[in-house]
Amino acid sequence: MSGRIxxxxxxxxxxxxxxxxxxxxxxxxxxxxxxxxxxxxxxDDIDAVVLxxxxxxxxxxxxxxxxxxxxxxxxxxxxxxxHTAGSVGGHTAIxxxxxxxxxVFDKVLTVAYAKESEGDINWAVGGGxxxxxxxxxxxxxxxxxxxxxxxxxRTGAPDHIGIKIAYKDxxxxxxxxxxxxxxxDITYEAIESSPMLWDPIRYFETCPSSDxxxxxxxxxxxxxxxxAHPPAWIRGTACRSEPSTAPRRDxxxxxxxxxxxxxxxxxxxxxxxxxxxxCAELYVPFSWYEAMWVENMGLADIGGGWRNADTGANEIDxxxxxxxxxxxxxxxxxxxxxxxxxxxxxxxxxGQAGDHQVDGARLALGHAMGGASSYFAVWVVGSEKPx
Amino acid sequence: MRDVAVISFAQLCRxxxxxxxxxxxxxxxxxxxxxxxxxxxxxxxxTTGGSNDFLVGQAFSFVRALDVVGVYPCKEDSHVExxxxxxxxxxxVRIQCGDVDTALIWGLGKTSLGSLDELMTLSVDPxxxxxxxxxxxxxxxxxxxxxxxAGACTEAELADIAAARQRAAVDNPAVDWDRARTATEIxxxxxxxxxxxxxxxxxxxxxxxxxxxxAAEVAxxxCERPAWIRGIDHRTDAHALGVRDLTISExxxxxxxxxxxxxxxxxxxxxxxxxxxxxxxLRRALGLGVDTAINPSGGALTSxxxxxxxxxxxxxxxxxxxxxxxxxxxxxxxxxxxxxNNLVMVMEA
Numbered sequence: 240m241s242g243r244i245x246x247x248x249x250x251x252x253x254x255x256x257x258x259x260x261x262x263x264x265x266x267x268x269x270x271x272x273x274x275x276x277x278x279x280x281x282x283d284d285i286d287a288v289v290l291x292x293x294x295x296x297x298x299x300x301x302x303x304x305x306x307x308x309x310x311x312x313x314x315x316x317x318x319x320x321x322h323t324a325g326s327v328g329g330h331t332a333i334x335x336x337x338x339x340x341x342x343v344f345d346k347v348l349t350v351a352y353a354k355e356s357e358g359d360i361n362w363a364v365g366g367g368x369x370x371x372x373x374x375x376x377x378x379x380x381x382x383x384x385x386x387x388x389x390x391x392x393r394t395g396a397p398d399h400i401g402i403k404i405a406y407k408d409x410x411x412x413x414x415x416x417x418x419x420x421x422x423x424d425i426t427y428e429a430i431e432s433s434p435m436l437w438d439p440i441r442y443f444e445t446c447p448s449s450d451x452x453x454x455x456x457x458x459x460x461x462x463x464x465x466x467a468h469p470p471a472w473i474r475g476t477a478c479r480s481e482p483s484t485a486p487r488r489d490x491x492x493x494x495x496x497x498x499x500x501x502x503x504x505x506x507x508x509x510x511x512x513x514x515x516x517x518c519a520e521l522y523v524p525f526s527w528y529e530a531m532w533v534e535n536m537g538l539a540d541i542g543g544g545w546r547n548a549d550t551g552a553n554e555i556d557x558x559x560x561x562x563x564x565x566x567x568x569x570x571x572x573x574x575x576x577x578x579x580x581x582x583x584x585x586x587x588x589x590g591q592a593g594d595h596q597v598d599g600a601r602l603a604l605g606h607a608m609g610g611a612s613s614y615f616a617v618w619v620v621g622s623e624k625p626x
Numbered sequence: 627m628r629d630v631a632v633i634s635f636a637q638l639c640r641x642x643x644x645x646x647x648x649x650x651x652x653x654x655x656x657x658x659x660x661x662x663x664x665x666x667x668x669x670x671x672x673t674t675g676g677s678n679d680f681l682v683g684q685a686f687s688f689v690r691a692l693d694v695v696g697v698y699p700c701k702e703d704s705h706v707e708x709x710x711x712x713x714x715x716x717x718x719v720r721i722q723c724g725d726v727d728t729a730l731i732w733g734l735g736k737t738s739l740g741s742l743d744e745l746m747t748l749s750v751d752p753x754x755x756x757x758x759x760x761x762x763x764x765x766x767x768x769x770x771x772x773x774x775x776a777g778a779c780t781e782a783e784l785a786d787i788a789a790a791r792q793r794a795a796v797d798n799p800a801v802d803w804d805r806a807r808t809a810t811e812i813x814x815x816x817x818x819x820x821x822x823x824x825x826x827x828x829x830x831x832x833x834x835x836x837x838x839x840x841a842a843e844v845a846x847x848x849c850e851r852p853a854w855i856r857g858i859d860h861r862t863d864a865h866a867l868g869v870r871d872l873t874i875s876e877x878x879x880x881x882x883x884x885x886x887x888x889x890x891x892x893x894x895x896x897x898x899x900x901x902x903x904x905x906x907x908l909r910r911a912l913g914l915g916v917d918t919a920i921n922p923s924g925g926a927l928t929s930x931x932x933x934x935x936x937x938x939x940x941x942x943x944x945x946x947x948x949x950x951x952x953x954x955x956x957x958x959x960x961x962x963x964x965x966x967n968n969l970v971m972v973m974e975a
Contacts, residue, residue: 241725294685301749305962306865317860322707324686341722363685480703482692495700610689
């Protein structure tokens with residue numbers, strides 16, 4: 240790690256669902272209050288607020304940090320609002336960590352959210368129409384499906400891998416109290432027979448569109464032991480962006496993700512991630528992407544990501560558990576999703592993941608992805624303080 | 627804290643930029659800022675910027691800025707949906723972590739693509755205020771009226787401020803301004819939102835700006851007169867106008883205090899006042915005396931590209947150190963209705 244040691248000492252989430260009866264202020268404040276309670280802190284303890292969300296076009300409201308300053312207890316304090324595509328929750332949490340690493344503040348509240356029920360995300364993403372610029376035309380699924388095909392062709396992965404990963408994630412989601420429409424009775428056959436949306440992506444292999452918020456309290460070492468749960472030490476963070484349309488870029492195994500993982504592992508002192516990382520929460524909007532991202536994150540050999548899914552190594556009790564919370568299949572409030580991945584990784588090493596806890600998890604990876612697989616924010620958190 | 631300095635700055639502002647699209651406007655400032663720093667894109671460790679999707683009508687519009695910034699094959703990068711002055715703050719924090727030495731900050735706003743007054747009605751509390759569709763000038767006018775009613779200034783003094791900024795703008799090649807109006811002419815202008823007139827409120831502007839900052843090891847090597855960042859802080863007030871005293875700016879005062887503004891005299895201050903009366907509020911909040919030259923660039927009253935205006939204040943203030951005309955300067959950026967959120971930065975030669 241660079242600079243001062245930082246730790247996650249409080250985590251709060253709201254249920255992922257269409258929260259039509261809740262305002263944006265209520266949603267974000269609910270997550271923040273839970274994080275403060277977990278940290279055994281009050282608003283007065285907080286030095287600064289770092290807010291994240293996906294495009295304002297998603298909910299038709301500009302500059303939310305203006306009016307949320309009141310709901311998030313930021314009056315008289317600094318509030319900064321990060322926006323880096325779908326990875327924003329990851330970048331937001333990492334900016335909060337940087338404020339502590341840099342020695343600027345000791346106790347930082349970070350909050351990320353989306354209220355997708357206010358708009359239409361497929362329209363907002365796929366709209367485009369700017370002259371001389373490619374668009375996502377058919378929404379995110381239409382963009383990502385061909386890259387999944389490229390992965391299948393490159394690795395020889397069999398057709399059923401996407402179904403298997405979705406089946407695992409949807410069973411895990413049923414163990415997550417915040418999941419969107421959890422279904423403990425989900426079957427493999429139900430996923431297999433669900434409508435094909437963007438071949439090879441089926442309906443149940445796709446994340447829902449959710450409202451939700453996530454919050455964390457990140458502090459320096461001297462404030463790390465107030466709460467009932469042990470801190471999750473932030474061992475290494477990294478962010479990378481790459482140009483979406485560069486002709487030579489590898490969209491199946493993006494260099495941005497690979498380099499981000501490399502830097503985070505190096506900072507965390509991890510030399511063999513497959514052996515040392517106990518579990519990971521990855522940003523997987525369509526189930527196939529788990530196979531791609533475990534390779535990209537160095538958690539499986541190249542071409543071996545799909546085998547982990549086929550053998551069940553990615554289950555909560557497997558050799559490399561992935562998305563114990565259910566990942567994005569448990570809900571996708573885009574602005575919050577990246578932060579939820581990082582928060583769920585921290586929950587694992589704090590031993591507070593409840594029914595989806597990995598036994599003895601000591602070192603976990605949280606991963607956020609955005610844009611056209613072009614924005615990455617990752618962190619490695621551990622139960623042991625960095626040396 | 628590590629010593630970090632602004633080492634280069636460039637901007638391109640027009641009342642209406644027609645030579646390229648909303649991203650192409652950024653190419654020239656980025657190229658000039660890098661050339662000014664004597665650094666290549668590959669030598670930049672961290673990039674971040676400030677822009678707004680709604681100005682373009684496109685989600686994730688900032689993603690295209692990466693093609694200008696030049697992150698290929700990949701780079702550590704971020705973005706704030708705020709004025710780029712807050713991106714600068716993020717970059718300064720990043721360098722303080724110790725493992726990053728150089729950062730490129732960009733800001734852009736091509737406001738001529740739509741109606742800013744209509745658009746900004748969406749930026750207030752969506753439940754209690756947005757249904758009233760208040761445009762930013764009307765909200766600012768409430769602040770101006772409060773100041774006049776308190777006897778803190780007169781309409782004629784606001785016209786004097788605007789006339790002085792216009793005279794300065796004519797002399798600033800970076801500002802698209804041909805002729806300075808006199809205070810008498812300004813007083814004869816019709817109200818845009820009483821008591822604010824065309825000249826006492828900022829013009830819609832297309833613009834982009836880019837800045838390079840660096841830790842001491844790099845700054846002293848590549849820059850003759852770096853503008854050393856001696857203090858930087860930002861604070862927000864409450865959003866609702868009804869709970870604030872609009873004749874003061876408590877958040878600006880606290881930010882200035884924490885940035886160490888009062889330690890020694892400030893020679894030049896570039897304050898982000900899109901309305902003439904906000905200079906009066908800020909002069910008091912920031913503790914600026916009569917010896918401080920305010921907005922010698924012409925300020926936001928003559929060039930106000932949303933999302934870049936605050937960064938331009940920093941760049942203009944830093945430029946007074948680059949050119950040797952000042953030793954200690956202050957820059958201020960604001961966001962939100964009636965100076966809600968304020969950033970203050972102090973730089974020294």
